[in-house]
Amino acid sequence: MKKEKNNIEFCGQTIIHDDVVRDVNERMLFDETVMALAEFFKVFGDPTRLKILYALSISEMCVCDLAALLSMSQSAISHQLKVLRQTRLIKYRKDGKVVYYSLDDDHIRHVFEQGLAHVNE
Amino acid sequence: MKKEKNNIEFCGQTIIHDDVVRDVNERMLFDETVMALAEFFKVFGDPTRLKILYALSISEMCVCDLAALLSMSQSAISHQLKVLRQTRLIKYRKDGKVVYYSLDDDHIRHVFEQGLAHVNE
DNA sequence: ATATCATATGAATACTTGTTCATATATTAT
């Protein structure tokens, strides 16, 4: 049996189902959690970074090679590697002048596959 | 035993390890796949959309209620719902003037949890 | 028909972001 509607004003917003809103509000995620989550997914939301991650899931590579592979400037690649480093998705080791990048964690592969599964329906 | 370096120029880019680049290049994803994947993750890369998705993972809700829940304008919510609709992450049913939104698929919940698992380390 | 309410949407704006360009740093070779 449907309960009757009881429209309420709250913070200038009309609430039609205050019971549902109250319930969901109590279970809502912390703002910082949502922010962190958004940042995490945002990193995967760029073709260049996805290609880099995919490439590194196959083999560690240096900046030069990644630039050649993706036909992009060394600078562009380097900037994106910085983003991936800062979000701890990749790690690196230095060997002389050359810096080798690799995935930080197999966990990343899983997220990637998860996305691929969706895209391929 | 490390193979000696054989720097090559390709499309204006220096290649240090041409064997690795060639190998990875052969296995590289199609551009359209990468694009679709980026679009998919991009949708999850916004706090407002994440909150909406999370809310809908608990209960179906109408636009009014979502606006009240997130303390945002009806218009802002409606615009984001459009994005979520177009990417087929949510579906809706109409009951008179009221439009009820819900997750399109339990699969979305899984991606969400996957992200949460990462954020919570 | 008219008013009201829930939702949708186009345009404008403010903000974010990916790439380029120029340059800096660091390591190796001469």
Add this chain to the structure above:
DNA sequence: ATAATATATGAACAAGTATTCATATGATAT
């Protein structure tokens, strides 16, 4: 030291995007 090479980075610019504002649409009630 000097030159060459691999990588990093700050600033500028272009392209993309989330929200607001004003308004449109569509349904219900009077």
